[in-house]
Amino acid sequence: MDRRKNPRKMVTHPLEVRDLNRGVALGHLADIGLDGLMLLCPEVVPASRVYALALDLPGELGQGAQAEFGAESLWTETSLEPGRYWVGFHIIDISPANQERLRQLVALF
Structure with missing residues (x-):
């Protein structure tokens, strides 16, 4: 059973997510969704870390738009694709302007 308050939408565009503290693609x-996301990552992302x-x-x-926010990693699972990992995040800190950008993004899908 899915306990999410906001449904998730599958992404149809290749969109990169970067770790701002390390300056690398995550x-x-x-x-x-409006309160979380799932990434396909090339490395294991430990659970219970804030990014x-x-x-x-x-x-x-x-053009060149981005949304910035704080998120906590909740879980990591190995993908069927070798060397790739599914990682779930919960958004824990986001400005109203970035929340609106996410709302617009979710509406695209």
Whole structure:
């Protein structure tokens, strides 16, 4: 049973998510909702860690637009694709402007 308050939408654009603290790509967006997201990552992401993330937004939302927010990693599972991991995040800190960007992104899917 899915206990999420906000449904997740499967992503149809290749959107990169970066770890702002390390300045590296963390993974690519697989699904998103207003309070969380799932990434496909090339490395294991430990659970219960807090990240400052930047999500590149598709051109429909503005050229070079991104959303920044704080998120906690909740779980990691090995993907069927070798060397890839599914990682679930809960958004824990986001500004009203970035929340609106996420709302617009979710509406695209």
